[in-house]
Amino acid sequence: MKLNNNGILAAKGFQAAGTHTGIKKQKKDMAIIYSEAPCTYAGAFTQNVVKAAPVIWDQKVLSAENTVHAVVINSGNANAVTGATGHNDTQTMAEVTASSLNIQKEEVLVCSTGVIGVPLPMDIVTQGICKVAEQLEDTKKAATEAAEAILTTDTFAKEIALEEQIEGYTIHVGAMGKGSGMIHPNMATMLAFIATDVNITKPMLQKALSKCVNLSFNMITVDGDTSTNDSVIVLANGQAGNPIIDQEGEAFEQFQSMLFEALKYIAISIVKDGEGATKLLEVEIQNAKSFEAGKLLAKSILTSSLVKTAFFGEDANWGRILAAMGYAGVPFDQEKVTLILESCVGSITLFKEGMPIKFSEHKAKRILEENEIKIFVEMGEGVEKVTAWGCDLSYDYVKINGEYRS
The missing domain is CATH 3.60.70.12 (L-amino peptidase D-ALA esterase/amidase)
Structure with a gap:
């Protein structure tokens, strides 16, 4: 092609x-x-x-x-x-x-x-x-x-x-x-x-x-x-x-x-090109039970205002990601979940099989400073892989939409 x-x-x-x-x-x-x-x-x-x-x-x-x-x-x-x-x-x-x-x-x-x-x-x-x-x-x-x-x-x-x-x-x-x-x-x-x-x-x-x-x-x-x-x-x-x-x-x-x-x-x-966006976020749900389950989880992560603002602030606040998954309406075993963040400068594991991992805040910050970030979520419950895309939420989003008609 x-x-x-x-x-x-x-x-x-x-x-x-x-x-x-x-x-x-x-x-x-x-x-x-x-x-x-x-x-x-x-x-x-x-x-x-x-x-x-x-x-x-x-x-x-x-x-x-x-x-x-x-x-x-x-x-x-x-x-x-x-x-x-x-x-x-x-x-x-x-x-x-x-x-x-x-x-x-x-x-x-x-x-x-x-x-x-x-x-x-x-x-x-x-x-x-x-x-x-x-x-x-x-x-x-x-x-x-x-x-x-x-x-x-x-x-x-x-x-x-x-x-x-x-x-x-x-x-x-x-x-x-x-x-x-x-x-x-x-x-x-x-x-x-x-x-x-x-x-x-x-x-x-x-x-x-x-x-x-x-x-x-x-x-x-x-x-x-x-x-x-x-x-x-x-x-x-x-x-x-x-x-x-x-x-x-x-x-x-x-x-x-x-x-x-x-x-x-x-x-x-x-x-x-999302209004006010500074970062492209790609969520990959790995080994989900079904495509629909993976889609709901990915969508919940990407639509969470707290997740989006954390990425805008370049803060590896991974708990917000797990919380967003938890209200997606999809039952899952959190003891099987692994969470990894990645950008062009490297990757870092924040949560592995239900347990928080001690990580370098400096390395996490460096990864999150990049414009394109991948969020890998290993579910360990099936064979389906689902990919979705979103962006962060910045001050400019409010400004653009607050003044849209003017």
């Missing part, structure tokens, strides 16, 4: 653009991804009961078995909890995009991200869509500008592209995403878009996406909040020309592996 530097436009037959239209004061705020060839479409969406109008539109398109040609995305306004007006505005965005690209509105997906509960400035939005549609290109510059246009409180664009030989054909997977706050397992305030030229049926594309989302986006957390707009969208236009993937087998497994690596990269990038 090779890295490619063309982002969302690595796959054949796709174009994109992103620019400032006026929804935000200065930064880019509108993007379009387009394929002239019709695309098979798969999606995963927020599990929040309160769903934004664009999410409902995209789910409707997915259930209708339509092929798709384009995705239009705005940032700066979530178009969530905006009543009938919000639904009408979403449809208008699809209609204007369709008209600009000479396709049907049912072939357009819509995504929005930003402030909740504020109607879209539709005069700006409609003019902006036309402006972006005129700028569509298949260049690296266009890919990066599209990735920048979907950001909100993010501090950097998140994009990756991969290529792989599958059955003698070169397959590309390009991805871009956004997310920084309101990030929690079972989808989060995040958008992710994947464009691929693989030839695959819709059921198999959805199957691959669902599994990959469960192991990537559903395994990250920043602050325990789950948004109203979360969407992961995959478009496959079949332009690679490979024999159609319509069942499980080696070709399906290879493509699924590509998709997972792309989603994992975007997911970890989101955690690294």
